[in-house]
Amino acid sequence: MSFQAVRAVFERPVIDALANLTTPVQCFVDNQAFTIPDAGGEYATVNLQWGATTTRVLRGNFENLRGSLVVECFCSKNAGPARAQEMITPVMTALNDLNSCVCDPATGAVGWVRDMTGPNFFALDDAPFYKVRLSVAISARFDS
Amino acid sequence: MKKLTQLVPDVREALQTALEETVVQVHRDLVDVGPWWSGQFATSWEVQPGKKAIPANIDLVSSDRTPEDKASAQIDVPDSPNLGGYTLGNRSRYRLYAMDVLGDPNGRGRQQGTAPNKTAERFWYDTYRNSQLANTVERTLVNVFRRYK
Numbered sequence: 489m490s491f492q493a494v495r496a497v498f499e500r501p502v503i504d505a506l507a508n509l510t511t512p513v514q515c516f517v518d519n520q521a522f523t524i525p526d527a528g529g530e531y532a533t534v535n536l537q538w539g540a541t542t543t544r545v546l547r548g549n550f551e552n553l554r555g556s557l558v559v560e561c562f563c564s565k566n567a568g569p570a571r572a573q574e575m576i577t578p579v580m581t582a583l584n585d586l587n588s589c590v591c592d593p594a595t596g597a598v599g600w601v602r603d604m605t606g607p608n609f610f611a612l613d614d615a616p617f618y619k620v621r622l623s624v625a626i627s628a629r630f631d632s
Numbered sequence: 633m634k635k636l637t638q639l640v641p642d643v644r645e646a647l648q649t650a651l652e653e654t655v656v657q658v659h660r661d662l663v664d665v666g667p668w669w670s671g672q673f674a675t676s677w678e679v680q681p682g683k684k685a686i687p688a689n690i691d692l693v694s695s696d697r698t699p700e701d702k703a704s705a706q707i708d709v710p711d712s713p714n715l716g717g718y719t720l721g722n723r724s725r726y727r728l729y730a731m732d733v734l735g736d737p738n739g740r741g742r743q744q745g746t747a748p749n750k751t752a753e754r755f756w757y758d759t760y761r762n763s764q765l766a767n768t769v770e771r772t773l774v775n776v777f778r779r780y781k
Binding site: 540554602608610621623 | 735754758759
């Protein structure tokens with residue numbers, strides 16, 4: 489089992505999707521320090537949490553990685569939802585595309601996305617940003 | 633061996649029991665993994681029959697500077713006719729902050745689970761819904777139907 493390899497399966501498509509926008513957006517992952525940009529700036533965060541990671545069967549537990557991926561993108565407030573939708577749409581597409589991928593032979597990790605909740609949009613009270621949030625159920629397998 | 637005509641009422645009864653026990657178990661899980669400071673949020677979950685919007689209409693009352701001990705929270709499950717299922721939601725006005733969807737605009741509270749004195753893991757609700765809820769539903773269904781042999 490390698491949580492790091494599996495984590496990359498989900499984080500990499502999100503980072504790439506945001507980097508490939510006409511106006512790229514920098515994306516920060518868990519435990520990565522960053523300075524929130526001033527008003528008018530844009531950024532995104534990705535958080536991955538594991539939930540149940542094994543399933544009990546008659547003769548013990550077998551690995552069955554399941555977790556939650558939360559992607560939050562921030563853009564200018566009071567400018568309408570268009571930019572937020574531009575940011576989150578390729579992220580959703582990239583994550584959905586994981587379901588047709590095969591195991592990465594370099595790492596042995598393969599992941600799938602299940603239900604997506606969102607995107608939900610929020611004009612933040614405490615920051616000059618408009619936020620779009622996507623919550624995704626994920627599952628993964630690691631073939632050593 | 634039961635006749636087919638007897639099985640249908642049994643299945644309906646089992647399904648209704650399963651719906652009730654599932655919503656109770658999910659509520660128990662949410663209280664278990666969710667935040668507990670004064671206990672107000674954890675005791676503001678509500679079950680409604682069918683698909684309903686649960687209004688956020690309970691204001692935050694002032695609370696102690698330190699969290700109180702977590703206790704069990706009970707929930708009333710009303711009748712749900714015709715296997716209409718249930719909606720479980722939280723009525724506190726600050727539920728989006730408690731569920732880490734938003735950070736508190738005043739710089740207080742959980743700060744999306746990054747506050748050092750948080751009483752639940754970051755994104756606890758997303759993690760539960762995305763990775764544990766299905767297990768709870770499946771386990772409860774299996775347990776109920778085992779009793780209806």
